[in-house]
Amino acid sequence: MENEKHEVIVVDNFFTGSKDNLKKWIGHPRFELIRHDVTEPLLVEVDQIYHLACPASPIFYKYNPVKTIKTNVIGTLNMLGLAKRVGARILLTSTSEVYGDPLQHPQTEEYWGNVNPIGVRSCYDEGKRVAETLMFDYHRQHGLEIRIARIFNTYGPRMNIDDGRVVSNFIAQAIRGEPLTVQAPGTQTRSFCYVSDMVDGLIRLMEGDNTGPINIGNPGEFTMMELAETVKELINPDVPVRIVENTPDDPRQRKPDITKAKNLLGWEPKVVLRDGLPLMEEDFRQRLAVPKNFIFT
Numbered sequence: 001m002e003n004e005k006h007e008v009i010v011v012d013n014f015f016t017g018s019k020d021n022l023k024k025w026i027g028h029p030r031f032e033l034i035r036h037d038v039t040e041p042l043l044v045e046v047d048q049i050y051h052l053a054c055p056a057s058p059i060f061y062k063y064n065p066v067k068t069i070k071t072n073v074i075g076t077l078n079m080l081g082l083a084k085r086v087g088a089r090i091l092l093t094s095t096s097e098v099y100g101d102p103l104q105h106p107q108t109e110e111y112w113g114n115v116n117p118i119g120v121r122s123c124y125d126e127g128k129r130v131a132e133t134l135m136f137d138y139h140r141q142h143g144l145e146i147r148i149a150r151i152f153n154t155y156g157p158r159m160n161i162d163d164g165r166v167v168s169n170f171i172a173q174a175i176r177g178e179p180l181t182v183q184a185p186g187t188q189t190r191s192f193c194y195v196s197d198m199v200d201g202l203i204r205l206m207e208g209d210n211t212g213p214i215n216i217g218n219p220g221e222f223t224m225m226e227l228a229e230t231v232k233e234l235i236n237p238d239v240p241v242r243i244v245e246n247t248p249d250d251p252r253q254r255k256p257d258i259t260k261a262k263n264l265l266g267w268e269p270k271v272v273l274r275d276g277l278p279l280m281e282e283d284f285r286q287r288l289a290v291p292k293n294f295i296f297t
């Protein structure tokens with residue numbers, strides 16, 4: 001994007017985002033940062049909107065569920081109102097959570113999902129489902145140009161160390177020499193996409209001709225126990241694995257069918273988990289100030 005001379009406006013309320021991650025752009029002549037909450041109306045002039053707003057880690061979105069659903073519903077309504085006023089194309093980052101605890105495996109875009117409407121995850125799952133509905137209603141009723149990506153679990157450098165999701169937890173725990181907390185039973189699966197692949201997929205979707213929804217994720221599927229063993233092997237073989245209590249409604253399996261992304265966007269992920277984890281480790285070690293050869297005693 002740097003070479004394409006776009007002017008970029010970043011809008012963030014910093015509920016889960018960090019200014020540190022934007023440091024290198026602050027002061028750049030084509031970059032602007034606005035501290036703003038998308039649940040309030042926003043007046044700017046733009047050609048494209050990447051609507052990514054919403055906490056995505058269960059511990060954060062469950063912390064204030066009412067705020068989470070407001071962000072997904074009112075936030076999306078405001079971004080659609082903005083897109084309508086200025087004639088912008090809008091991309092929503094929806095989620096694999098719209099499939100809930102899926103009964104179809106792997107998940108294709110045609111699958112309608114198995115979501116609990118009144119559970120502790122519903123503020124996020126149902127919030128994103130309504131956001132998708134709003135996108136399609138604005139598209140059909142007002143002719144808006146929409147794009148919907150269904151993002152599967154994503155990881156990479158610059159994630160919040162205390163984000164609470166599994167990859168960042170395991171890496172931070174391995175570096176600190178702490179037990180890896182596998183939530184029971186440990187046989188549940190996820191498929192992890194490296195951040196650069198994800199960004200590439202989102203840009204292709206925005207620039208292409210398909211509304212979606214399109215799954216964007218890495219089909220490499222792992223149980224949480226396998227993930228823990230891989231992190232141990234790559235980062236710190238001395239840490240134990242500890243089985244801890246799980247939270248309600250945790251999906252038992254998740255893996256994207258990416259046929260559509262391959263055929264319609266010419267996209268598929270390039271970075272396998274074993275290559276991505278060390279890149280994230282390097283960044284976490286710097287921020288935790290624990291060099292590679294450091295041994296906890």
Ligand code: UDP
Pocket residue numbers: 040041042043044077078079080081082083084085
């Ligand atoms: N909106 C916004 N920025 C704009 C235009 C609209 O934030 O540039 C908000 C507006 O406050 C409204 C929402 O988007 O709450 C939906 O706008 P729309 O025009 O679709 O609906 P209406 O305002 O007619 O309810």
Ligand code: UDP
Pocket residue numbers: 056057058153164165166167169170181182183184188189190224246247250251
């Ligand atoms: N998990 C785990 N240990 C942790 C955090 C999460 O075993 O320290 C498990 C969690 O039970 C779930 C999976 O990892 O089965 C992915 O959880 P995460 O919060 O990363 O994302 P989700 O896919 O649930 O949104």
